[in-house]
Amino acid sequence: MNSRYDACVVLNYYAPYTSGLTRVAMDVAESLAARGKRVAVVASRHDPALPRFEVRAGVHVHRARVAARIGRGVVSPGFASLAGRIARRSDVVNLHVPMLEAGLVARAAGPTPIVVHHHDDVWLSKGVTAKAQIGVVDASVAAALRRATVVVVANLDHAKSSRHWGIMEQRKVSAVPPPCRERGPGAPAYRDGVGPHVGFLGRMAPEKGLHHLVRAFLDWDDPSARLLLAGDEGVAGGDVVAHLRGLASGDGRVRFLGRLEESAIADFHASLDAFALPSVAEESFGITQTEAMMSGVPVVASDLPGMRVPLQTTGFGELVGSGDADGLRAALRRVCRYPAERRVAGAASAAAAFGMQSTLDSYAAVLEAAASGT
Incomplete structure (x- = not known):
């Protein structure tokens, strides 16, 4: 051999x-x-x-x-x-x-x-x-x-x-x-009603800034809005899920989906109006946000070196200051209203740049x- x-x-x-x-x-x-x-x-x-x-x-x-x-x-x-x-x-x-x-x-x-x-x-x-x-x-x-x-x-x-x-x-x-993977069409299997649906997919770790996302969402005065948090809860170095569940206590609009199988990610994207990446530490790129873009989902991300590049390249979403819960909530509301034609164009732009x-x-x-x- x-x-x-x-x-x-x-x-x-x-x-x-x-x-x-x-x-x-x-x-x-x-x-x-x-x-x-x-x-x-x-x-x-x-x-x-x-x-x-x-x-x-x-x-x-x-x-x-x-x-x-x-x-x-x-x-x-x-x-x-x-x-x-x-x-x-x-x-x-x-x-x-x-x-x-x-x-x-x-x-x-x-x-x-x-x-x-x-x-x-x-x-x-x-x-x-x-x-x-x-x-x-x-x-x-x-x-x-x-x-x-x-x-x-x-x-x-x-x-x-x-x-x-x-x-x-x-x-x-x-x-x-x-x-980055082009996930293809999916079914809105995680959608619950007609209200705006915001999602996060990734490691449930401190540097992802998910506490800012949950706080931003809790002040979103729309009973039909939903926040879908998906990702491996057993990451190296511990997770923040218990803290996030405590923050969201009493608000049934926040859903914890746990780790998604690869076959379920297209359905997750199809269930969203916007994707959030509210990191508080720099990331080199942010694969999950880019794959969401490639599925036609606009992104709101922290304006930090590296992770802002996909948004700067495609223009498909908005950048906000890291840790700015009010700015995050306002930006998510805006991108959730993107029309279908802008979503199609954003997906094409992301696929061409990062296929x-x-x-x-x-x-x-x-x-x-x-x-x-x-």
Whole structure:
């Protein structure tokens, strides 16, 4: 059996875990495998029920044992050495950061070219050890970036706001939007009445600013309005669902849908008049908002570097100040009234700019060029 790989993708959390970072890594790995490449993924065994090795959609997935958890991170003593062994047997390493072990993995990769995908600076909610944790991860990410042949970012708007931009700009930087899925037509299965329906889909995590969204909605004096909150409630580092349920207590217009299967997302989009992404921390892009746009749903998002790019590109929705509940509510009311023709045009604009195939082609070209030294 051939022991070499064309590409080795390294990240902490891989499928079936769900996050924007995981989605990008999975889509890249599976698209390379579909093109006939031998692809390995090295990740932590974040769920002990997962196998140490499996083949998913043609991708060889290797998982390292987790010894402990710190906040949203995992401690896996064998992770860096496992990644290094497989990286040295690969033509190129695709390292997704932020990651505690990034510097160790980059060193362990030896002479193999490294493409670092910088998704975001690490962000932690307040805590007595948060500052120290951020400092350790930042130092590790910086060490990996210094060894990178190429740095991939979602867009320069976000990259230039990073704490690591001073290092990144000294490397070759390639801006590649994350691959976004066109979900196709769905049925309004989550709709409840004729009133305006606002939705969020994503990780139920502190940095998403969902408390601002719930507060904004509670002051929306329309008994027929609905707020649909969907997403994995068991995310790394804890969730905020209990707090949100407390905020919404007594208001039956707010619905918690939990994690949606891929097959249900088109129906979720078809049930909405507007999509909200009220993040309080910068995001590199915001895949979920862009996929909503591609389904004809206008977006209201925080005006922060990176995540504002899809709206700036398409004009399909509105940007508001992060944490501005009043501004968020007013903008959602306006975009809920968008006519059908504007929704059709917005969907076409988003699909043309951020369709999956073109972005995966661009990503594959970056990895191939790094592997060949061109």
